[in-house]
Amino acid sequence: MSAFVLDRSGRPLMPCSEKRARLLLARGRARVHRVMPFVIRLADRMADSSALQPLRIRFDPGSKVTGVALVREAGSGIAVINLFELIHRGRQISEALTARKSFRRRRRGANLRYRSPRFLNRRRPEGWLPPSLRHRVDTTMAWVQRIRRWAPIRALSSELVRFDLQQLENPEISGVGYQRGTLAGYAIREYLLEKWKRTCIYCDAKGRPLQIEHLTSRARCGSNRVGNLGLACSDCNQEKGALDVRAYVKDPKRLARILATASQPLRDAAAVNATRWALIDALRATGLPLELASGGRTKFNRISHGLPKTHALDAVCVGQVEAIAGWERPSLSVEASGRGSYQRTRLTRHGFPRGYLMRHKRVQGFQTGDRVRADVPNGKKAGIHVGRVAVRATGSFNIQTASAVVQGISHRHCRLIQRGDGYAYSLQSVDSYRQGDAGVWRAAHAALSLPGLEPGVSRAFG
Structure with missing residues (x-):
């Protein structure tokens, strides 16, 4: 992935390659500002607006995963800079609210009749969405603002998905x-x-x-x-x-x-329908030029340029695209994991409290959600483990790596890389794009030679 670059005062510059970022850090001309995604801050340079090129963020909204692509407009085509896949947790939010409602109902009926009644006479504001759907819009807009702080964004493109x-x-x-x-x-x-x-x-x-x-x-x-x-x-x-x-x-x-x-x-289709205009209105509120495109145009662009089917690459193909360069790069998977809960006990299947959870979030300076590096010198778990940590009061932590969960790692072997921000990060290898898809792309290119295939016309390719 390309590294985001900030000047000495924190204003965004053009992203650079990983090699150039390593050279700047080795020569002392830059400092690490953030690890995931990787952002550096220059120590000897101010922003020069004349040297900035137009960058655009493209979106492929979805009910579970939203594809995000940062591209540079070069002539008649685009060059891909970074790819992201935002994994939403709308279903977990819905289930948590349903469980909370049942717990409160039990408490109100279990000899707690002194609670004053509350009638459902409150009006919902205009444009209200359930928390599980509002989460999709808020997460997408949060990453729009983040990327705008790290890169000079000049325009936005989004797919206007509609299911009848x-x-x-x-x-x-x-x-x-x-x-x-x-x-x-x-x-x-x-x-x-x-x-x-x-x-x-x-x-x-x-x-x-x-x-x-x-x-x-x-x-x-x-x-x-x-x-x-x-x-x-x-x-x-x-x-x-x-x-x-x-x-x-x-x-x-x-x-x-x-x-x-x-x-x-049809839960996924209903979720996309309910949030599509809320997302478009939020993107328009940024004040940046917004391009809207149909799903048929996205699929036509993806097939005509021979790109594999992923959420991030679908975002690359949103809107008007003549040529695509630099798409063969890994995408950063950003999974919304939350910042913990207020629940202090576990519950039985009947809704009664069972046991007690920790009263403090931090243990030995670490908190659940932090990204750490554990260097274990010996034993069955010897090696280097990098990932998201889950703390325990005993000081024996679990580390969620890209491939598995490593349990029972002592806090003495852990070193903090980045504080938790409510997201879990992992890189999706580009090798998976190239495996087993040759037949699909041959069939897709053969279909493009058929007469009458225009943008917006769909073919049922895998």
Whole structure:
């Protein structure tokens, strides 16, 4: 990843390569300002506005992961500088609020009737969103402000995602019951690709063109509802024919998994719909020029330039793109982990308190969420472990590394790298982009030669 650069007074300069950052640090011309993401501060230079080039942040909003790309506009194309993937925790927030509500209900009914009643007569402000959805907007905007402090951002680009839930649930709906306009086939195909993890539901094949499959075939009066749709490779689709999925799939575990996944509610699509305009309004409030683009344009750009399917690279392809350079770099995974909780006890399955948690957040100068480096000289856990620490009152910590959790590391072996800021960081290797995708890209490039393929037109590629 490129290193962010600040001048002597803390104003952002153009990011530089890792090699140049190492040279500046070795020669004493810079100091480490932040480790993850890596930011340096120059000791002998002030900002020069004439030497700054236009940088743009591109977004690919999602319900669980939002792709963010920092790019430099060079002529008719763009050069990728840094890639990020923001992993939201909306589901954890929703579950925590539901649990808190049940605990409070039990306390109010357990001989605590002296509590004064509170009626639901409070009005919600305009534009109110549930905390689990507001979190997605706030996390994205928090990283917009962070990147603006570290780099000279001149413009923003975002994908305006729209799922028509009426059409997804009932493609035959019409008349008065249909209120949200028509739905392009892109939304259904993209929703199915995300729902089924871009694999064939019958043979788990990856890296092949996938076709939309009716679990209960049309010949047996199956509908076009999204709950009756899956993805299958051409071989499995032809072999199944007009059979029902219950007659074709012999493995009971696979059949149960297919039926359970097919009946899942449209939570992700609803979350994207609910937050898309709130995010756009927040981006416009920054005062920077904002470019909005459709999902069809994003997919057309990704296929035409032969990029793998990731959230960060989808963000690179948002909007008008003529040429892309420098995309083969690792992306920084930023997972929202929170800053702890106020809960001081564990609870049984009946909601009664069990045991006590620590009263102090810091132990031996460390706090859960800090990024540390542990140099263990000997024993079963000998070696160097770098990651997010979880403290214990005994001084024996757990360290969450990129690959596993290392338990029982003494605080004496730990050295602080960066204080916790509510996020867990890890680098996604670029090698995974190149494995097993050759067939997909050959099929994609072959499809681009078909007549009539314009930006916004969707193809059902894996």
